[in-house]
Amino acid sequence: MKAYKGRGGSSPRTQSGSALAAFGCHMEDHAQHVQPIPLPAMQQNLNYLYPQIFWVDGCTNPSTSCPPTPPVAPFPPPVPDRRTKPRGNREGKNVGFLVVSLLILLSLTGVGLSMFQIFRLEKELAELRESASTERIPPALEKLIGEKSASAKKEERKAAHLTGNPTQQDLPLEWEPISGHAFTAGIQYRNRGLVINETGLYFVYSNVLFRGSTCNSQVLTHIVYKKNPTSPGSQVLMEDKKINYCANQKMWARKSYLGALFKLREMDSLHVNVSKITLVNFEESKTFFGLFKL
Missing domain, CATH: 2.60.120.40 (Jelly Rolls)
Known part of the structure; x- marks a missing residue:
């Protein structure tokens, strides 16, 4: 059995050994060229990824003149809570309730006066019927007749x-x-x-x-x-x-x-x-x- 000869007349094993030797040479070269990253540079990279926020209260160096502090933008007004109803609507409802109550009271008063007048007329009618049955004039009717007769005498x-x-x-x-x-x-x-x-x-x-x-x-x-x-x-x-x-x-x-x-x-x-x-x-x-x- 003949041995396999690759390109250049070398065998596979010889080729793999040469490849490993070449990779080891390259790794060594890369190791020689790669240098360790100093710590400040790493810190800068971290600051780039996660920027730090500083609150500047004033000028730290009193010997140097500080730039004027820019005006602070005013905070926006608070958003009113829509769940709480305005006071004006509440007062308007109170006034409307008071007006409705007064109207109801006036209506009840008018009804009461009407009932009183009806009761009085019914009472006078009953007296008139009683006087007609007993042939006697009631005092109210007698007074009315007297007033009419007096006015008739004046106009006679x-x-x-x-x-x-x-x-x-x-x-x-x-x-x-x-x-x-x-x-x-x-x-x-x-x-x-x-x-x-x-x-x-x-x-x-x-x-x-x-x-x-x-x-x-x-x-x-x-x-x-x-x-x-x-x-x-x-x-x-x-x-x-x-x-x-x-x-x-x-x-x-x-x-x-x-x-x-x-x-x-x-x-x-x-x-x-x-x-x-x-x-x-x-x-x-x-x-x-x-x-x-x-």
């Missing part, structure tokens, strides 16, 4: 209506002031006349019925006049005369009516006069005298 119009009085014998005519249709309101009947107690405009009227069994040529006269104690004599306000009122000697009847508006003064007294009292029919629906204030 001044007026008077007198009717004929058949028992009279002389002039001026005498009248009936209270019986039948006769009345006086705010006007006095005195000395056969109506006395004015307040100056103003008055409508005065008078009606007289004349009748007879025989006809003659006598003139029938119907007069309304006034007197006043501050002035002498009398003053005619209205007058009516009847001529040729009958014929053929038969029974007859004629009516005489007077009515007009006058401005009368206080203390004026009005009277009625006729030409012949025996010819007057004194029935209350045929002969009357009156006035009313406008």
